[in-house]
Amino acid sequence: MSAPEQQQSPLLEAEPPPGVIIREGEYGTKIVAVEPGGAEFIPLNERHGKPLQLFWTWTSPNFEFATVFVGVIGVAFFGLNFWQALLAIVIGTGLGSVTQGLLGAEGPSHGVPQMVISRLGFGYWGNALPAGLNSITAGVGWFAVNSVSGTFALNTLTHLPKWLCLVIIVAAQIVVAFFGHNLVHAFERYAFPLLALIFLVATIWIFTKSSPGAPSHGGGIGGFLLTLGAAFGYAVGWNPYASDYTRYFAPNTSKLAIAWWSGLGVFVSCVLLEAAGAASATVTGIGAINSNPTGAFTGHLPTALADLTLLAIAIGAVAANVLNIYSGALSFTALGIRLPLALRRAIVAVVFGVIGFIVALTGLHDAGTKYENFLLVIAYWIAPWLAVMFCDQFLHRGQDPRKLERLLFDKSYTNWAGPVSMLVGVVVSIWLFSNQTEYVGVIPKHFPSIGDLTFEAGFLITAVIYLAWHAIAGSQRHAALAKA
Helix, strand or coil, X not given: CCHHHECCCCCCCXXXXXXXXECCCCCCCCCCCCCCCCCCECCHHHCCCCCCHHHHHHHHHHCCHHHXXXXXXXXXXXXXXXXXXXXXXXXXXXHHHHHHHHHHCCHHHHCCCXXXXXXXXXXXXXXXXXXHHHHHHHHHHHHHHHHHHHHHHHHHHHCCCHHHHHHHHHXXXXXXXXXXXXXXXXXHHXXXXXXXXXXXXXXXXXXXXXXXXXXXXXXXXXXXXXHHHHHHHHHHCCHHHHHHHCCCCXXXXXXXXXXXXXXXXXXXXXXXXXXXXXXXXXXXXXXXXHHCHHHHHHCCCXXXXXXXXXXXXXXXXXXXXXXXXXXXXXXXXXXXXXXXXCCHXXXXXHHHHHHHHHHXXXXXXXXXXXXXXXXXXXXXXXXXXXXXXXXXXXXXXXXXXXXXXXXCCCCCCECCHHHHHHHHHHHHHHHHHCECCCCECHHHHHCHHHCCCHHHHHHHHHHHHHHHHHHHHCCHHHHHHHHC
């Protein structure tokens, strides 16, 4: 590894201290091999990879129609013109990309998945709240969303029955996720040039046919905030997975390089495709979007390019969902439920795939509205979780990282400020500010033009409660660290 990609870390110059659970089995750099274990610490002799690979790992999964549709809903559903939607997309995606990089940078020093690192802010058992939410969101929710978009694309391309297209898409996703970390990285790498080329050409063509100067349809500040929230919700949806794909790096891997390539991959791919979606919506009717979103998007393209784009959408859905199933399975194993199986992560991945398939079947109708609501709900819980994560990092700055590592596997370690502040932040922010079809909060009900400020309010409320809790009561972690 080159010098700019290395920096010294005091955490793992040797194997971890007693009490840390180490992943069993041999895995190495083999691609066609089932990754053993679950959410345990990755031993030093198994570490491999470079930060550059994170660029395509976080670019390829966003080259799919779910990303495009974020831009579509800004114009078609929220009433913005193209330039207003683009500004909201850049701000929302930028915020989610920065947090992606910051979280991923912690992976090599801890050597565990993101939802195990989360135990520092929530305690061992209190962490069941975000880990449980993420296992459902990733392994079932996102899996269903992307499977539906891939199904629409394959159906439009081949005219096969939708249920059969869904079976094909889901089967491909489960196979890659079952094998695990190395095959996931390899799949994203080899999918990247194909997806990037096709979507770049399609985006250029879409812009030549679009009407960026078309007026808005009354979206106003409310539509802008809703679009910003949707763009943030999409980008930040990757945050709970961040260190899942960096934990195999050597401990002295540059945090700056990890943050840069992770954040850049998310930002570039999301902004490019969401901008294309917003542009396409300036010349597409809402009826066509609701009946077949992928068909409406590719309808502007010449036949050969349209077919290639549909193929890319289907492959992109697989690229996104192998991450969703893999990380959803890791989050489930991070709940603290010890499964007595060497292939527990792989088996959980298959189970999530089957459940996600069933949920996806119900999402083949009215996909647009369901996706809009889903994106907002993602941001509703992830923003408060991020508040706890970053406030906790601020509070434990300068502490012995080797002792912090022991807390990740200490079942007696508690930090109730995390789950309590997150719950309060989620409930209060939704009650006051939520603005979607399933529920309208107190403030938007009386002031509809305000849009949706739930994720912003949730982050601030959670951060204030968490920091105040520790300022008043002190941190139990200090006592735990003193004993270590």
